[in-house]
Amino acid sequence: MSFTRTLRAVGGAVVAGALLFGTAPVASADQMRNDQWPLQKFDAGSIWNISTGKGVTVAVLDSPVDGSHADLTGNVLPGKNLITGSGSADHGTGDEADHGTAMASIIAGHGHGAGGADGVKGLAPDAKILPVAVPDGSTGPFGFGPALRYAVDQGAKVVNMSFGNGESSVSPEEQQAVDYARKHDVLLVAAAGNEGVSTPAIPAAVPGVLAVGAVDEHGDIWKKSNFGPHVKLTAPGVNIRSAGSVVDVNGKYRSANGTSDATAYVSGAAALLRSKFPDLTAGQIANRLIKTASLPADQQGIALPDQHYGYGSINPLSALTKDVPAGSKDGPFPALSGGSSGPSSDPSSAAGDTGGGVKIASHKGLSAPFLILVGVVVLVLLVIVLVVVMVAKKNRRNGPPPGGPGGFGGPGGPGGYMPNQQMPYQQQPGAPGSYPQGPPTQPPGQ
Template structure:
């Protein structure tokens, strides 16, 4: 099933990334790296992070508008993938920009001597699996009639352990999309989604769907970006203002948007999946949540907060802090489709048979099955016929001293009702809400500076 509304890259207006300086001249290669403030010591301190993990061995699927795998900052890091909008692979995008930008923030490796020029992603050794579900950056129309359900299932089935979905449909997820998210959860794949860029107080598809990790955007000071959508489903935040990334054709862009923030969270998840391969998707999310922080202006908020979730990510802390694994599900909600399917009774039956269920229509008031009642009635009738035959034969043969009344009926004991079939659903143990302040968020940043790791 497909939807007929508009599916947008969550970056926002102009090129689905809320391009801030879309008409500005392309900066020189040296200044590109310098403008990547999230990688600086005062923010992620990427060099320190890469001393622990670079995301090697992890595949991140980018469900977006296709990726330019020939970009010098992405060569060798992009798998062929699949184009669900027109067929073929998704690694040779020549028109749309958004998917390439997201891929570069996740797994860009720069270029030039020692990779010192161009865009570097937070997980530079991860692989990108491009899955094109957007016909164009600005969204798809009803004529395209596409959704991301098939693309998400493809990503799960082709080795992705993290899926980046920097898209915003603007309405509620379809049943097929919820089932695809449930499929990803069953296969232990972490789905990271963008909150959207309307400054609205409600999240929509896919960020509103249970089972995903919804991300908002913050600036250099850690304060939430004014256009970042918010709501109770929001879980984390990441840099989303003045973000430098690659674009189709070998160039670069500067943008604002929850799309970029989502890519950084996906990259952080890739770092963790490489470092902790035995942790589940929910436990990866747990490490990100337990090490998240808040700006000093947000001191005293009850977490999760509708604007910040549990706070903005701190990758180095997530990689190095001593945190218990926690439950398999972690802070992620159980997908609705998975929960409903696991509790629904079977309604299939063989041809000519009856439907098996637990309703009173299949048994009488004492709990005796219809088949048992029929068998007893037939048995009584047969026994009565035998007794009558014996009596007739006795009278004809003159054997009046034969057994009087025939064979006695067995005692009629009460039918013991069996306990209902099937396993009982265990009590749902909800995710324990964190205290008002994260245990690792004691150091608050001075104005205009990203908190230390």
């Protein structure tokens, strides 16, 4: 399947530093950090008092990553280079590594200098980045499948896919790779695309993938953010400052617009949650992000999920601190056929929770309540039989009672037992944990 690098299709237009920041030779530490408006919007200082993403590996399927960048040193694992077919992916330089380095820094940059006050800081500064360099314009039959399987096998718990392959359907190999990741409890996050159209992009539109659109500093949707019923969340994606591998007037940094950057912020938020709540499944992590998402004031009351906003823009601090029921193990994703998407801390999953709050009876043998019911019925019948026998003996001594011979009600009569009767399970629509539904907003004419 054709596979087009996000630098063109999804990764937003890079804004030259000279245009944004004049001719200043080097941006000050305060200026560089102030340029990272999402960190201020999210109240990153409060977030890092709760979680920094420690212990979580985030795979970045992208161009290579410049692991020697001052803001990334020590946070980038060797990974694998599927462009060359050999070697690691953490030694990228120049244009070839600019996009991958940017995504890695938004997720797990730690800054540099005293207290990490200089340079770019990511949303999960203690997470580890597993770079998996993928080909640009690959015509191979397996698309991103091999890269995704490699990331899963290396222990990644979140996979960032800030790209689109230009196709509107997923290949069997790619779908199998997505299912493989879900069965290993890995959260997949992908960019919706930067054309401002409703055409589904792969992998964002693949069932089981968290598709992300971009919003600006005011929470309004970016005009070039792709949309559709598959979009689940939005995140900051306009004027995003990040590290890079190409030197501009500020050093090795860049500023860009795009759903690529928004996707990296969602992956960073997921890393924070996976570190804070290690017992939650990937679907339940997505559930926390969705249940704590928000909309701008002028969009309050719209039916969710909206085709542009999804369920809203992420609020990592709320996702870390609010009391959100775990819900179904699959969260907002469709249940996998032929197996679970991962372990579950939600007892309802044993009863076949569909993810929408409707419980389906399990058919894995007889349940304990049913066996207890059978025991009670048998006991009652024994008591009745005993009473009947005693009455009959008394009648034989005293003669037949008036009105003729007595008898015991047959099946279906008062007190009778229906051996084939079953106890139906009552479905409970709208149970806690269900996702709000409403008529989706129709996309603009194309």
